[in-house]
Amino acid sequence: xxxxxxxxxxxxxxxxxxxxxxxxxxxxxxxxxxxxxxxxxxxxxxxxxxxxxxxxxxxxxxxxxxxxxxxxxxxxxxxxxxxxxxxxxxxxxxxxxxxxxxxxxxxxxxxxxxxxxxxxxxxxxxxxxxxxxxxxxxxxxxxxxxxxxxxxxxxxxxxxxxxxxxxxxxxxxxxxxxxxxxxxxxxxxxxxxxxxxxxxxxxxxxxxxxxxxxxxxxxxxxxxxxxxxxxxxxxxxxxxxxxxxxxxxxxxxxxxxxxxxxxxxxxxxxxxxxxxxxxxxxxxxxxxxxxxxxxxxxxxxxxxxxxxx
Amino acid sequence: xxxxxxxxxxxxxxxxxxxxxxxxxxxxxxxxxxxxxxxxxxxxxxxxxxxxxxxxxxxxxxxxxxxxxxxxxxxxxxxxxxxxxxxxxxxxxxxxxxxxxxxxxxxxxxxxxxxxxxxxxxxxxxxxxxxxxxxxxxxxxxxxxxxxxxxxxxxxxxxxxxxxxxxxxxxxxxxxxxxxxxxxxxxxxxxxxxxxxxxxxxxxxxxxxxxxxxxxxxxxxxxxxxxxxxxxxxxxxxxxxxxxxxxxxxxxxxxxxxxxxxxxxxxxxxxxxxxxxxxxxxxxxxxxxxxxxxxxxxxxxxxxxxxxxxxxxxxxxxxxxxxxx
Amino acid sequence: xxxxxxxxxxxxxxxxxxxxxxxxxxxxxxxxxxxxxxxxxxxxxxxxxxxxxxxxxxxxxxxxxxxxxxxxxxxxxxxxxxxxxxxxxxxxxxxxxxxxxxxxxxxxxxxxxxxxxxxxxxxxxxxxxxxxxxxxxxxxxxxxxxxxxxxxxxxxxxxxxxxxxxxxx
Numbered sequence: 001x002x003x004x005x006x007x008x009x010x011x012x013x014x015x016x017x018x019x020x021x022x023x024x025x026x027x028x029x030x031x032x033x034x035x036x037x038x039x040x041x042x043x044x045x046x047x048x049x050x051x052x053x054x055x056x057x058x059x060x061x062x063x064x065x066x067x068x069x070x071x072x073x074x075x076x077x078x079x080x081x082x083x084x085x086x087x088x089x090x091x092x093x094x095x096x097x098x099x100x101x102x103x104x105x106x107x108x109x110x111x112x113x114x115x116x117x118x119x120x121x122x123x124x125x126x127x128x129x130x131x132x133x134x135x136x137x138x139x140x141x142x143x144x145x146x147x148x149x150x151x152x153x154x155x156x157x158x159x160x161x162x163x164x165x166x167x168x169x170x171x172x173x174x175x176x177x178x179x180x181x182x183x184x185x186x187x188x189x190x191x192x193x194x195x196x197x198x199x200x201x202x203x204x205x206x207x208x209x210x211x212x213x214x215x216x217x218x219x220x221x222x223x224x225x226x227x228x229x230x231x232x233x234x235x236x237x238x239x240x241x242x243x244x245x246x247x248x249x250x251x252x253x254x255x256x257x258x259x260x261x262x263x264x265x266x267x268x269x270x271x272x273x274x275x276x277x278x279x280x281x282x283x284x285x286x287x288x289x290x291x292x293x294x295x296x297x298x299x300x301x302x303x304x305x306x307x308x309x
Numbered sequence: 310x311x312x313x314x315x316x317x318x319x320x321x322x323x324x325x326x327x328x329x330x331x332x333x334x335x336x337x338x339x340x341x342x343x344x345x346x347x348x349x350x351x352x353x354x355x356x357x358x359x360x361x362x363x364x365x366x367x368x369x370x371x372x373x374x375x376x377x378x379x380x381x382x383x384x385x386x387x388x389x390x391x392x393x394x395x396x397x398x399x400x401x402x403x404x405x406x407x408x409x410x411x412x413x414x415x416x417x418x419x420x421x422x423x424x425x426x427x428x429x430x431x432x433x434x435x436x437x438x439x440x441x442x443x444x445x446x447x448x449x450x451x452x453x454x455x456x457x458x459x460x461x462x463x464x465x466x467x468x469x470x471x472x473x474x475x476x477x478x479x480x481x482x483x484x485x486x487x488x489x490x491x492x493x494x495x496x497x498x499x500x501x502x503x504x505x506x507x508x509x510x511x512x513x514x515x516x517x518x519x520x521x522x523x524x525x526x527x528x529x530x531x532x533x534x535x536x537x538x539x540x541x542x543x544x545x546x547x548x549x550x551x552x553x554x555x556x557x558x559x560x561x562x563x564x565x566x567x568x569x570x571x572x573x574x575x576x577x578x579x580x581x582x583x584x585x586x587x588x589x590x591x592x593x594x595x596x597x598x599x600x601x602x603x604x605x606x607x608x609x610x611x612x613x614x615x616x617x618x619x620x621x622x623x624x625x626x627x628x629x630x631x632x633x634x
Numbered sequence: 635x636x637x638x639x640x641x642x643x644x645x646x647x648x649x650x651x652x653x654x655x656x657x658x659x660x661x662x663x664x665x666x667x668x669x670x671x672x673x674x675x676x677x678x679x680x681x682x683x684x685x686x687x688x689x690x691x692x693x694x695x696x697x698x699x700x701x702x703x704x705x706x707x708x709x710x711x712x713x714x715x716x717x718x719x720x721x722x723x724x725x726x727x728x729x730x731x732x733x734x735x736x737x738x739x740x741x742x743x744x745x746x747x748x749x750x751x752x753x754x755x756x757x758x759x760x761x762x763x764x765x766x767x768x769x770x771x772x773x774x775x776x777x778x779x780x781x782x783x784x785x786x787x788x789x790x791x792x793x794x795x796x797x798x799x800x801x802x803x
Contacts, residue, residue, distance in 0.1 A: 079431060
């Protein structure tokens with residue numbers, strides 16, 4: 001059987017980047033990258049919204065001109081009325097497909113084709129089917145899901161396009177409290193956007209100097225970078241239709257090109273991993289979750305599907 | 310105002326009932342609930358006896374099935390739901406949409422509560438669960454202030470239960486993979502956070518070092534109050550500054566705010582601690598019960614006494630107070 | 635509170651075998667009263683658990699699978715067990731009877747746990763569910779030990795309830 005080659009999706013930028021940097025980054029993605037679809041919009045903290053707002057229209061235009069599909073991401077944690085309003089408006093008015101990252105968006109998007117982001121708990125096909133009945137047509141599965149679960153959910157939920165989080169520091173937790181601001185002596189309500197000082201996250205080390213986690217505003221992310229490369233073959237074979245790459249502060253065009261080459265069988269997994277380490281040297285690679293292990297683990301594979309044929 | 314109390318063993322269950330709990334919540338001895346700890350929780354027979362004991366004393370029993378069904382193993386959760394219904398649970402506390410849909414479809418008369426693990430933190434989210442699954446009550450995430458709760462309450466179509474005492478999740482509940490990142494055991498899929506199987510304490514000179522998996526979570530100087538190495542309560546280095554990056558080893562105590570919570574529209578107060586011993590349950594439940602009917606001035610003296618039982622022996626109002634953020 | 639040193643000192647001269655015989659009688663009695671004591675251990679039934687009073691020069695090693703209890707003198711080297719809990723004898727007995735919350739004691743560093751934490755947690759939960767009441771459970775003991783045992787147990791209970799364990803921390 002001929003297996004359809006998965007396409008590439010770029011997830012939303014989780015970090016607070018300077019406005020111009022955010023805009024230019026997406027312009028370059030539009031012009032040079034092999035992504036098929038791009039998710040944009042502030043996902044982590046509503047206070048950051050105004051940084052990207054002035055450039056959203058032009059970024060969408062560039063991306064669409066380049067033939068990319070644009071999706072709009074909703075906030076992961078919605079507690080304030082202002083945040084709820086934002087999501088209601090988006091659900092009602094958006095001309096673009098919306099990607100839901102919390103329960104309120106799930107409720108509001110019923111009846112309108114939408115996507116489910118990796119921050120919504122989809123652990124089984126009963127949940128995936130329920131979301132599909134409520135008009136979800138794409139689901140990016142949570143990074144924590146082992147491959148055994150991915151395989152089952154995909155095979156038991158026909159009619160939905162599934163994505164897997166295959167590159168980037170993994171979103172591990174979100175809080176009402178901003179650890180990032182606190183670490184710099186600020187509180188959330190008067191944070192002065194200090195998270196903007198760390199465009200790739202602020203490292204959290206153990207007292208024994210082990211690199212462990214990173215802070216990104218109210219979000220806690222992994223120190224390691226999820227890198228599913230040797231696993232791409234089995235993901236494609238089980239019916240995953242898109243591979244999601246989550247932007248880090250590095251050359252994402254190079255990352256995307258590398259994944260495209262790996263998916264197309266032009267480069268072996270080991271070589272791809274070596275190259276990836278050079279493109280994004282800030283974090284060690286990990287793929288433990290996929291293998292049912294601790295997320296920080298790197299499971300080297302003897303089997304290299306891309307080279308096996 | 311209802312007082313909802315934890316029980317990890319039949320003995321603790323009886324203590325909670327005897328101490329005056331309006332409802333006791335508990336779980337089966339497996340991964341279908343978020344306190345899947347060794348030696349804890351209830352067999353079917355134990356739950357049957359516990360429910361009978363509760364009934365005789367006019368106490369309700371809530372069964373927590375508040376983890377997320379592992380793909381391929383859904384039958385474990387479905388069977389637990391069927392058994393909880395058959396044994397006469399007064400309510401089921403659920404987090405997974407797939408399981409909520411299953412329960413709503415197969416047991417339409419069963420009272421369904423939304424677990425804190427579902428992370429329903431706003432009006433639209435809660436009403437979605439009410440409309441989709443006929444949820445009767447939501448346990449609010451510990452991410453909201455009392456003002457937030459007061460704003461939400463009149464707009465939702467179900468009752469509100471909030472945590473008032475005990476362990477405190479710093480992260481939005483049910484949305485945290487920190488523990489599985491370090492250990493491979495997932496709170497959502499396996500029902501354990503910072504599992505004991507991966508905990509190690511070791512003495513290094515005068516210090517006590519706590520580890521989770523391969524990671525150092527804390528170092529305690531001699532005599533310093535220690536804590537279980539729960540990841541989010543660990544001490545870490547940020548930019549070469551050691552400190553509690555997420556939260557001190559404290560536990561939640563907002564019993565001082567009972568009046569404000571009542572005014573905000575809360576109908577049930579929940580005590581965390583199914584993993585704690587029966588002595589803890591008895592002490593906490595009876596004191597809180599007294600505090601509920603005490604005059605505000607007498608309340609603080611009653612509550613001060615409980616502080617020593619808390620993790621790190623310190624308490625916080627957590628997200629209920631805006632400054633915490 | 636600590637076990638009075640004047641009472642602990644004779645334990646240095648009494649032969650361990652004699653202490654173990656006496657302890658075994660008590661242990662068997664408790665097992666008879668609570669035959670399901672170790673069911674909650676589940677997969678940890680086969681492990682060995684060391685109870686190490688810091689104020690008595692002895693270590694009690696329980697093997698639930700047998701079930702049996704061994705007594706050894708406290709040595710420099712850690713005892714041969716999968717999991718150990720260390721603390722004043724009063725605290726350990728209070729723990730045995732579920733009269734104090736092990737978490738609270740541990741947070742205050744009155745108890746120190748080492749080795750297989752999962753096994754020790756299972757043991758803690760097993761004990762906690764069991765309603766052990768030493769004076770009551772041991773009152774049925776016949777023989778010359780009986781009055782001593784129940785007097786000592788009751789004495790410890792009183793100390794526990796009025797002393798530091800009584801305030802939990």
